[in-house]
Amino acid sequence: MIQLEDAIRRILEQIPRLGLERLTILQAQRRVLGEDIIAPRNIPPWDNSAMDGYAVRWTDVQKASPEKPVVLKVLSDLPAGRIYKGRVGPGEAVRIMTGAPMPRGTDTVVQVEDTEKAKDAVRIFAGPGKGKNIRRAGEDVKAGERVMVKGTVLGPAHIGMLASFQRSFVSVYQQPRVAILATGDELLEIDESWAGGKIVNSNSYSLAAQVAACGGLPLQLGIAKDRMEDLLSKIQEGLIADLLLTSGGVSMGDYDLVKEMLKKLGKINFWKVAMRPGQPLAFGIISGKPLFGLPGNPVSSMVSFEQFVRPSILKMSGHQNLFRPTLKAELREDIEKKTGLVHFVRCRLYREREKICASPTGEQGSGILSSMVKAHGLIVIPKELKVVRAGEVVSVILLDPTFLHTPLPSYLSFAGAG
Numbered sequence: 001m002i003q004l005e006d007a008i009r010r011i012l013e014q015i016p017r018l019g020l021e022r023l024t025i026l027q028a029q030r031r032v033l034g035e036d037i038i039a040p041r042n043i044p045p046w047d048n049s050a051m052d053g054y055a056v057r058w059t060d061v062q063k064a065s066p067e068k069p070v071v072l073k074v075l076s077d078l079p080a081g082r083i084y085k086g087r088v089g090p091g092e093a094v095r096i097m098t099g100a101p102m103p104r105g106t107d108t109v110v111q112v113e114d115t116e117k118a119k120d121a122v123r124i125f126a127g128p129g130k131g132k133n134i135r136r137a138g139e140d141v142k143a144g145e146r147v148m149v150k151g152t153v154l155g156p157a158h159i160g161m162l163a164s165f166q167r168s169f170v171s172v173y174q175q176p177r178v179a180i181l182a183t184g185d186e187l188l189e190i191d192e193s194w195a196g197g198k199i200v201n202s203n204s205y206s207l208a209a210q211v212a213a214c215g216g217l218p219l220q221l222g223i224a225k226d227r228m229e230d231l232l233s234k235i236q237e238g239l240i241a242d243l244l245l246t247s248g249g250v251s252m253g254d255y256d257l258v259k260e261m262l263k264k265l266g267k268i269n270f271w272k273v274a275m276r277p278g279q280p281l282a283f284g285i286i287s288g289k290p291l292f293g294l295p296g297n298p299v300s301s302m303v304s305f306e307q308f309v310r311p312s313i314l315k316m317s318g319h320q321n322l323f324r325p326t327l328k329a330e331l332r333e334d335i336e337k338k339t340g341l342v343h344f345v346r347c348r349l350y351r352e353r354e355k356i357c358a359s360p361t362g363e364q365g366s367g368i369l370s371s372m373v374k375a376h377g378l379i380v381i382p383k384e385l386k387v388v389r390a391g392e393v394v395s396v397i398l399l400d401p402t403f404l405h406t407p408l409p410s411y412l413s414f415a416g417a418g
């Protein structure tokens, strides 16, 4: 028996990060940045007006008031995107639009609401503070500043910032290709005609979806019969991927050949991990590619994926933080178990006023896939505990944060959004 954290540590030690590739910035969404991003220039590049109004010399307007307006000669109309070539002298102003660069000689913008247009001139009714209504060069980003570091997960704001630097392409970590092989003579493909005694191969689908959900590229190898030649040839096909998954055939059983096959392929560890579900696990490296032999039971396969494969895929993809968030929740039902194994209890989560509550999703057998369907999280019950009572606070691995979404947040008051 190996402890959960030993298994995770030993696995992650052997998982490499993948290389980098260049993508368009939109393709790079949700990917991990493979380079530091240094600002090539100031943003904004020059002092510019934060308002529609008049660019003026503060000394001209400091005493302006509604009773004693100051009259300035208007030299030009300056839209955003144009530069005023001349220089503004005493008694002069330029009509300026938001975003237009400040003309030479000016130091302040009077907003249009405090002015009145006169023929070739403007009456100013109020003098703002010196330097008001200007966005300063470099106030957002300074030239040479390191704006993003290698390892940042790219989202819409990062992509917008890259665009503002005129970066069309960016370097990111490659996405791991993950080959998935189901094993078992009893398995039926999704589109095969229904037959007595058979079990539909659902693991290949839940696993492929888990791979995709954490940023990997699933590659379906189909089903291998419980025969050495079939297993070996399908695994060989999988070696084009960066990582391989098999499901089934790692427990004790007459037809469990996966173990034997893996032994032929190289040095593979066979562990009984002190967890439930998902005790049996094979892990090793074949032809330089990590391989996980996951258990066949549908819930075990998914929970083992969560514990071992997801952090591995995230590491390969360049992520720094490999684990899901956990949160504290108030347990709503007693849970009893034997000591010795960490239990992952599928639970529904819900908010009651400011509190988060967790209720187990019914029957917790490793074949009960509906317990996962209903789950927002996995309650982690430490191995040494025998019982946790309703009302106690438990730690929950957050699988699905959508339970926190709301039809209407408290800062909006209209009657529902649909």
Ligand code: AMP
Pocket: 182, 183, 184, 186, 187, 199, 200, 201, 202, 203, 204, 247, 248, 249, 250, 251, 253, 295, 296, 297, 298
């Ligand atoms: P095994 O680990 O191969 O003994 O499988 C344990 C249980 O999981 C058996 O009831 C299998 O039928 C079931 N099982 C194995 N592989 C799959 C699969 N790909 N999809 C759904 N159930 C499976």
Ligand code: MG
Pocket: 183, 184, 185, 248, 249, 255, 256, 296
């Ligand atoms: Mg089997």
